[in-house]
Amino acid sequence: KNQVEQSPQSLIILEGKNCTLQCNYTVSPFSNLRWYKQDTGRGPVSLTIMTFSENTKSNGRYTATLDADTKQSSLHITASQLSDSASYICVVSEGDKIIFGKGTRLHILP
Amino acid sequence: DTAVSQTPKYLVTQMGNDKSIKCEQNLGHDTMYWYKQDSKKFLKIMFSYNNKELIINETVPNRFSPKSPDKAHLNLHINSLELGDSAVYFCASSQYRDRGPKNIQYFGAGTRLSVL
Numbered sequence A: 001k002n003q004v005e006q007s008p009q010s011l012i013i014l015e016g017k018n019c020t021l022q023c024n025y026t027v028s029p030f031s032n033l034r035w036y037k038q039d040t041g042r043g044p045v046s047l048t049i050m051t052f053s054e055n056t057k058s059n060g061r062y063t064a065t066l067d068a069d070t071k072q073s074s075l076h077i078t079a080s081q082l083s084d085s086a087s088y089i090c091v092v093s094e095g096d097k098i099i100f101g102k103g104t105r106l107h108i109l110p
Numbered sequence B: 001d002t003a004v005s006q007t008p009k010y011l012v013t014q015m016g017n018d019k020s021i022k023c024e025q026n027l028g029h030d031t032m033y034w035y036k037q038d039s040k041k042f043l044k045i046m047f048s049y050n051n052k053e054l055i056i057n058e059t060v061p062n063r064f065s066p067k068s069p070d071k072a073h074l075n076l077h078i079n080s081l082e083l084g085d086s087a088v089y090f091c092a093s094s095q096y097r098d099r100g101p102k103n104i105q106y107f108g109a110g111t112r113l114s115v116l
Helices: none
Strands: A004-007 A010-014 A019-025 A032-038 A045-051 A056-059 A062-067 A072-077 A086-094 A097-100 A104-109 B004-007 B010-013 B019-025 B031-037 B043-050 B053-057 B064-070 B073-078 B087-094 B111-115
Touching (some): A010 A019, A045 A056, B031 B073, B073 B087
Parallel strands (some): A010 A104, B010 B111
Antiparallel strands (some): A004 A019, A019 A072, A056 A062, B004 B019, B087 B111
């Protein structure tokens, strides 16, 4: 079982709608948690980075939350756009290790 | 003006061949990485170099050998390619070597390797 689990595996929503992606982790000790966006055929791009003392971090229409007690994070996308279609990857750092989730594939329909 | 560039973008080759993938970054970063993304989309770190010095070497077959001629370049050479090596390989770079929150990694576009 991967130490970073993401859900749902894939998600389809209409343009303009909001959505929330989930990330649960068992990594301990925890250093920081990152959300990446990976467009098809491209490398991942960093969206947010949070340490254990941060509860929320925003980047435009993207808002990440972190509950270090329950080891859960979410990425909320507001007013989705077609360009939001991508994979969203949760990454947790533990000391020198970086552990990637499998990602959530998001499809935005016009 | 691409920050992290990899070549080639696509690589199709037969089992048993030796191939290299090149990576260059123009961000002035000290640390570079190679990642492998398999068909299930898991990204796994393979190697990390800081100022031409190997700092991370995950459990990777010794058929894979990274080479860093200078801190702006990190190439990946693969000997005796196997079917299981088929994947997308990503190069990345960051300013620092630690995993702290200020250390953002910038990824290249990836090299899709297909071994026939």
